[in-house]
Amino acid sequence: MKTISKIVLSLALLLPMIAAAQINVSTSVQQRNAVLEEWTGIHCGYCPTGHAAVQTAIDNNPGRVVALNIHSGGYAVPGAGEPDYRTPEGTIHDAAFPISGYPSSTLNRRTISGSQTYHPANSNSPDKVPAVLAENSEVNIYIDATADMITRVLTVNVEYYYTSNAPNSTNYLNVAILQNNVLGPQSDYSNNTYNPDAWVTFPTVYRHGHVFRGFMTGQWGDPINTTTNGSTGIMSYTQTLPTDINGVTLNIADIEIAAYIGDGFEAAGNVLSGEVVNPYLTGFPTNDEVIYISGEVPIVSECNAGANITLTPNITLKNWGSNPITTATVTYDMNGGTSQVYTFNDVANPINPGQTRTFDLDPISFSALSSNTMNVTVSDPNGVPDVTADNSGTVPFAVNIAAPTNNFVIIELTTDDAADETYIEIRDLNSNLIWSEGNEGVQGNFGTGNSNAPTDPTNPLANNT
Known part of the structure; x- marks a missing residue:
């Protein structure tokens, strides 16, 4: 379901109505933000270089870079049992731009050195992202987004204000849904030197970020028909989010909302500016709750059954309470043996409501069998009792024992x-x-x-x- 409403005000004639409408968007001249559309695929071994460069641009310029990681093309085709991160909109996008290889990207859709696309590993060179960020933008953008964790209803309001005339009389607003913390496969020709920070477990589990999941607008955006100095408006969208896309879970707590305004239709014309936000999440219980999601134990081999081995497992937790989780207790054992206790403690980077977190536990030693089980229990989020029943689980795993x-x-x-x-x-x-x-x-x-x-x-x- 998608609903669109639009309010257009003329600053020269209706200045009091702007205040009455409680417009949040800035009316002062602001610098342009960079919008990077990056095309990638799980079987593209050079693509982690692009992921790393784009993330560096984001980290170096907080709040100034919008990134869409679009899985498309031949390298994005999944093999048997692999997740499919492609979308119909992403495939259409891919075909509309002059992509000669992967990874590839645009920068505000402008032509640089004779081409509209370039290798994203060059994003931080002086003529790319830094050059865009130094310019003044014709239009400012403000996003207000709310998502209900129970009903899965996403509501997005985008406000815009033109501080100068746009080159064209009609612009187009795109609103995209992106997803972070998507765990899955990724080819890497470098043996984990291209983007080591993205690997949860090399070479099997890669953390994909800013993954494009679809547009709330049409494929090429909704029109803005008044683009002169002082023009302003609010465009609103409502959508009930699916639980998955192509079988890939859509975790609401991990989504971003990106909005950007283009000066031309479809692939033509530069993107004037963009913004990205995390929706405000509602629908949580008022108490602190932590949910055990999954665990993983690395694959090892051993010559003798019963030999003592040491492994470092990891687990994934979800915060299903109303407060950020800074501490939690994890109790775990192997095959019912002696338990170990690990205390999750991260005040600087808590697990926010609705979000998941994967982290390593302390190493644990045990007598290896060919078939083993790790038992896990999570308790005491933020030091208080956990009322949820979803706080324990088992992780079966094998140790490859050499045959006699x-x-x-x-x-x-x-x-x-x-x-x-x-x-x-x-x-x-x-x-x-x-x-x-x-x-x-x-x-x-x-x-x-x-x-x-x-x-x-x-x-x-x-x-x-």
């Missing part, structure tokens, strides 16, 4: 022209020597340089065999 070999181990060794410089041995868990072969005279000697290896008449190894 009936005391036989097959070793294949191919020697070079210097077999007399080779020594090999097998030891047990207690470092007892089980078997060895080769030239014992070079045992532990890794720095012989050009010196000849000590002779060993018992060495049966031959050259090039």
